[in-house]
Amino acid sequence: MTKYIFVSGGVISGIGKGISASSIAFILKSYGFKITMIKADPYLNVDAGTMNPLEHGETFVLEDGFETDMDIGSYERFVNESFSRPNSMTCGAVLEKVIKDERSLAYDGKWVSLDYHVPDEIINWIKGVARQSSAEITIIEIGGTVGEIGNGLFLEANKKMKIENPNDVIHIHVSYLPVPSTLGEMKSKPVQISTLLLNSHGITPEFLIARSKTGIDDIRKEKLSRYCYIKKEHIISAPDASCIYDIPMNFEDSHIGKNILKELHLKPRKTTLLKEWKEKTKKMSKISKSVDIGIVGKYFKSGKFDLKDSYVSVLEAINHAAWELGYNANIHWIVADDLEKNKKNEEMILKMDGLIVPQGWGSRGAMGKIKAIQLAREN
Numbered sequence: 001m002t003k004y005i006f007v008s009g010g011v012i013s014g015i016g017k018g019i020s021a022s023s024i025a026f027i028l029k030s031y032g033f034k035i036t037m038i039k040a041d042p043y044l045n046v047d048a049g050t051m052n053p054l055e056h057g058e059t060f061v062l063e064d065g066f067e068t069d070m071d072i073g074s075y076e077r078f079v080n081e082s083f084s085r086p087n088s089m090t091c092g093a094v095l096e097k098v099i100k101d102e103r104s105l106a107y108d109g110k111w112v113s114l115d116y117h118v119p120d121e122i123i124n125w126i127k128g129v130a131r132q133s134s135a136e137i138t139i140i141e142i143g144g145t146v147g148e149i150g151n152g153l154f155l156e157a158n159k160k161m162k163i164e165n166p167n168d169v170i171h172i173h174v175s176y177l178p179v180p181s182t183l184g185e186m187k188s189k190p191v192q193i194s195t196l197l198l199n200s201h202g203i204t205p206e207f208l209i210a211r212s213k214t215g216i217d218d219i220r221k222e223k224l225s226r227y228c229y230i231k232k233e234h235i236i237s238a239p240d241a242s243c244i245y246d247i248p249m250n251f252e253d254s255h256i257g258k259n260i261l262k263e264l265h266l267k268p269r270k271t272t273l274l275k276e277w278k279e280k281t282k283k284m285s286k287i288s289k290s291v292d293i294g295i296v297g298k299y300f301k302s303g304k305f306d307l308k309d310s311y312v313s314v315l316e317a318i319n320h321a322a323w324e325l326g327y328n329a330n331i332h333w334i335v336a337d338d339l340e341k342n343k344k345n346e347e348m349i350l351k352m353d354g355l356i357v358p359q360g361w362g363s364r365g366a367m368g369k370i371k372a373i374q375l376a377r378e379n
Helices: 017-030 070-079 091-103 117-133 152-164 189-199 218-228 244-252 256-263 273-285 309-324 343-351 366-378
Strands: 003-009 035-041 088-090 137-142 169-176 207-212 235-239 290-297 328-335 354-356
Touching (some): 003 017, 017 070, 017 137, 088 117, 091 117, 169 189, 207 218, 218 235, 244 273, 290 343
Parallel strands (some): 169 207, 290 328, 290 354
């Protein structure tokens, strides 16, 4: 019987659900289990290929050519496996399937309902991916933030699966504890409220990943355990990390892998994956040499804020290549639009050890990219 782990997020977007889900997947794989992963996004787009990278992050292209969410790129990097079209599920794709079935009389003339047939189709999709991949554990990351309208149908599917097979389904909630600068104290109330919102969908999470700038203390753990009805040992302190590849080991410090397996009535198996991962990250942390790499892009500025999510795969490719050769990569962002009118950017390019000009669509910034390539070739 396949086991299922749902992962949701609370309080804020961009909280790190994808990295948390990826880290958990790697840990479970390191205990000898065959895993697969699904990103369940609440948007009505059928795929991510039509969305602005500044709003949603990069479009990650799978091996079969399907355009999907950037989180699946994280899945692949952490578990070292390639995924395909079925591993990306959007509300739009699910609704498209339900409507096509209704048009072809697959429901035998029944009244097709949003709250009945759509969650059932979500469950069919999840079980189909698990079956097709022969996975022992399937991890489903639910996009968006608990409390939004969009992901309610995925949470309904989660609830139904839990009721039908209570020993085979668990939920992990990733939520955020802020430290308001005017107070100087870490506040647990936002997490309590996001967990309460999850409870309103009929779901009580078995685990809570407590995201914060610094680690949470025992006082907060006890408070969260009491008011969120989660075992204290199942509350995982997840402070900001300078390197995302340290996160699996940070999670394992709290014995998350063995505790998850215990909840799913599974016994750990022996592999060397965790040991190899620890050795790799230790080696990376000791690197002292560096190279300067410039990235000339157009999906970087969003109002007053600088964003990197549009180029995650490019960044990861640079980092992994540099680490393998014993270097840290210092990334310098050069906005293509500014290059056409700012001489300082030209001077910066000439100081780089390497230059990358990623793809872009439309005419904006095109001349700046051409200028950057010209400078690199002629100097």
